Amino acid sequence: MFSHIADALAVPDIVRLEAGLYVVRFESMKVTSALAAVRRLMAEGVIRPGDTLVDSSSGVYAYGLALACKRYGFECRIIASPAVDATLKTQLELLGAVVDQPGSSPDAKLDQAGRVELAVEFVKNHPRAHWMRQYHDQGHYDGYAPVARQLAEGLGTERLTLVGGVGTGASTGGLHRGLTELGVQTELIGVQPFGSVSFASQAVEDPEFLIAGIGSGIPFGNIAYEAYREIHWMDFTYARSGCIELLREHCVFAGLSSGAAYVVARWHAQRRAQSTEHPVVFIAPDTGHRYLNEVFAGPAPVVERDEQQYPRRVTTPGELGLPWCVTDWQQHRAGFPCPGGEG
Secondary structure (H helix, E strand, C coil), rough: CCHHHHHHHHCEEEEECCCEEEECCCCCHHHHHHHHHHHHHHHHCCCCCCEEEEEEEEEEHHHHHHHHHHHHHEEEEEECCCCCHHHHHHHHHHHEEEEECCCCCHHHHHHHHHHHHHHHEEEEHHEEEEECCCCCCCCHCCCCCHHHHHHHHCCCCCEEEEEECCCCHHHHHHHHHHHHHHCCCCEEEEEEEEECCCCCCCCCCCCCCCCCCCCCCCCCCCHHHHEEEEEHHHHHHHHHHHHHHHHHCCCECHHHHHHHHHHHHHHHHHHHHCCCCCCCCEEEEEEEEHHHHHCCCCCEEECCCCCCCCCEEECCHHHHHCEEEEEEEHHHHHHCCCCCCCC
């Protein structure tokens, strides 16, 4: 039994979809990282109950931080992106969070950078406010250690392939670190949208770009670039097809980044002939409710993925193009200039 709903939400379900393919399914994944980061900061004496915890978010982290603040007695302030809809905003406000939602910019990079600037400015003007820095503070990795243990014990395997949207880097980085420390040989596969600076696809525009949560318009300090074996870039149409297939074939109602990760994970599992000795596991960070109209009920036909032609293998950013590309990151990362000189 759990003593708080946040603790329950921090524990995912691990579900076998078919031979050699598993999903780590969260209802709201960043509850896991927000709880861990708050606990660490409390233990270090950086924050104390009554302080205001503030950060920028496109949705999932906002909910996680609001729950963590409620759990431990902190005030919460969210600088929200336009992706935070009325349903989520209502939840956040009923949880006691103050939600600032500045007007959107046609440039996603300016929008994200502007929200971070607002968070920093708020902290400067409020002595008992703390910027959580979800994009940069590796305390957010800590929450994934128990999940790594759950996964290692549940699968009982010595090696696996882990697939997930990169985003801030905390979930894939934290799980990879936790599994490695437990002695599980883990091949880490990252998934990115086109238009993200994190892995140098910012010059490629996806006209239906909706999966900003797994990409970035600004540099993120939490991404462990050296950990990834392979990087996949995927557009909206292929990620959407993954969402629909995941629900139709496996009864899993999950968000757009989950659909993208599923497509990549299924491709890897099939290449390994669905090996049970080397399973493929992908991360599903949230449910599909936020994407109901655009993804599940949208009028556009669902594309049929051409897995004979795609993913297209690339070695430089100039070769990137819709709908799906992949690179051997360990071999070619030097050709991809990434923020902070990581490429």
